[in-house]
Every structure is written in C-alpha cells, then in structure tokens.
Amino acid sequence: xxxxxxxxxxxxxxxxxxxxxxxxxxxxxxxxxxxxxxxxxxxxxxxxxxxxxxxxxxxxxxxxxxxxxxxxxxxxxxxxxxxxxxxxxxxxxxxxxxxxxxxxxxxxxxxxxxxx
Amino acid sequence: xxxxxxxxxxxxxxxxxxxxxxxxxxxxxxxxxxxxxxxxxxxxxxxxxxxxxxxxxxxxxxxxxxxxxxxxxxxxxxxxxxxxxxxxxxxxxxxxxxxxxxxxxxxx
Numbered sequence: 001x002x003x004x005x006x007x008x009x010x011x012x013x014x015x016x017x018x019x020x021x022x023x024x025x026x027x028x029x030x031x032x033x034x035x036x037x038x039x040x041x042x043x044x045x046x047x048x049x050x051x052x053x054x055x056x057x058x059x060x061x062x063x064x065x066x067x068x069x070x071x072x073x074x075x076x077x078x079x080x081x082x083x084x085x086x087x088x089x090x091x092x093x094x095x096x097x098x099x100x101x102x103x104x105x106x107x108x109x110x111x112x113x114x115x116x
Numbered sequence: 117x118x119x120x121x122x123x124x125x126x127x128x129x130x131x132x133x134x135x136x137x138x139x140x141x142x143x144x145x146x147x148x149x150x151x152x153x154x155x156x157x158x159x160x161x162x163x164x165x166x167x168x169x170x171x172x173x174x175x176x177x178x179x180x181x182x183x184x185x186x187x188x189x190x191x192x193x194x195x196x197x198x199x200x201x202x203x204x205x206x207x208x209x210x211x212x213x214x215x216x217x218x219x220x221x222x223x224x
Contacts, residue, residue: 033210045160045203045215052210059211095159099210102150102165109159 002027004096006107012114017084020110022096024077033099034079036070038092039109046092050099051079086114118142118206122216128224133194137219139187139204148208151180151189154218155200163202164189199223 007021022034035050049060053072060068067084079096094110097103119142129135139149147167152160162171164180167187177192191198204216 035211035213037215044218045205047211047213047215050211061212099207099213101169102162102171102207103152103160103205104162104165104171106159106161 002032002098002105004098004105004107006094006096006110009111010113012086012112013116014087014114016086017082018086018112019080019082020094020096020112022079022081022107024079024098034070034072035097035099035103036079036081036094037097038094040089040092043092048081048083048094053079083112086112088114090114117212118145118208118214120204120206120214120216122202122204122219124219125217126220126222128222129194130224131194131196135191135194135221137189137202137204137221139182139189139216141185141187141206141208144184145206145208147183148206149180149182149187150205150207151178152203152205153198153200154203160203165207194221196223 003025005023010018012018033050033052036048037045039045049070051058051070051072053074058070069082072079091114097106121140123138149167151164154160163174163178168180179190181188202219
C-alpha cells in the first residue's frame with residue numbers, strides 16, 4: 001500500500017523560498033498523480049497544483065503561477081513543491097496526496113511558518 | 117473553476133444521531149465527488165469516492181449519494197470518533213480541484 005512521507009516543518013523569512021518533498025513508498029510512483037494542497041491555520045483546503053510523474057505534466061493554480069514549481073523524480077519516487085517569494089499569508093500546513101479515486105493517501109503534512 | 121458549497125458550516129449532534137451534510141457544485145460534475153474527514157492536527161482521511169463508493173476500511177455507517185450538482189454525506193448513527201470536520205471535493209477534472217469550505221461536527 002502506498003504511503004507518502006513529507007519533509008519536516010520549516011520556518012522561513014519573508015521573501016525566501018521553501019522546498020517540501022513528498023516521498024512515496026510501497027507502490028509504483030508513476031502510476032498516479034500527486035496533488036499539493038495547503039491549509040492555513042483554522043481554514044479549509046486550497047489546491048496549489050499537481051504533477052503526473054509518468055508524463056512529467058504539471059499544472060498550477062492561477063494564484064501561485066510564477067512562484068510555484070512542482071517536480072517529480074521517478075528514480076526516488078519523490079515529488080517536490082517549491083514556493084518562492086514567501087509572505088506571512090503563506091503560513092500553512094502543506095500536504096501532498098495521491099490522486100486516484102479520490103485523494104488517498106495523504107502525506108502527514110508539513111507546517112511552513114513565514115515570519116521575520 | 118468549479119465552486120463547491122457545503123452546508124451547514126457547523127452542526128451539533130449527539131451520539132446515535134443520524135446526520136446529513138450537503139455539498140453543491142456550481143456546475144454538473146456527474147459523480148466525481150469525494151468526501152473527507154479531518155481531525156485536529158491530522159491529515160484528511162478519504163471516506164467516500166465517486167459520490168457513493170465507500171473507501172476500504174471506512175465504517176458502513178458512512179454513506180454518500182447524489183450526482184450532477186447535489187450530493188449528500190450521511191452518518192447513520194454518530195459515534196464519538198465521528199466528531200470532526202468534513203469536506204467535499206470534486207474530481208471532475210484532474211487539475212484544478214476544489215474543496216467545499218468544510219462542515220464542523222460538534223458534540224451537542
């Protein structure tokens with residue numbers, strides 16, 4: 001059964017970048033797409049973008065265009081989400097999830113705190 | 117983009133109650149609708165996919181119905197572990213996807 005493990009919590013200064021990884025184990029990485037969503041404290045979910053590793057296809061939410069990059073490395077079964085020009089409003093928990101019949105499984109989440 | 121609207125935004129109920137949460141899509145999405153449960157500090161858990169299919173390992177007291185624009189999640193007999201926040205999400209397109217704003221279910 002596929003499991004997704006994400007990198008640990010980060011504290012970043014405004015204007016900097018963060019790169020979060022999502023490593024899959026127990027299943028064929030290139031047989032599904034990986035979606036990234038975030039959840040600000042006490043809020044709902046916001047779709048950020050996704051990647052289909054098999055095809056190298058990516059798509060980003062309009063809101064993040066120009067400052068998000070999602071990649072996938074099939075050799076290590078790892079997906080990456082990099083967000084640049086961080087602002088305080090980017091403080092959130094970032095999740096990756098496998099997108100098959102619904103989003104399942106999910107990574108455990110990575111808390112990114114943007115603060116000076 | 118397709119907008120998802122859940123109601124109610126919060127709900128108080130007692131153990132043993134039957135509870136229904138609704139989700140409406142801004143356009144028809146056939147049966148491409150999923151439901152999740154989230155507890156504080158945890159990642160969401162998929163409950164229902166394709167509007168009415170129960171995810172493996174999920175209790176049969178959860179059920180989903182609907183197609184097109186209107187969907188429901190029903191919990192037949194609330195258990196203490198069911199008090200959480202519930203979200204719907206459409207999967208009509210691979211990208212982008214959108215979620216409902218969530219329904220917080222509290223103990224009365």
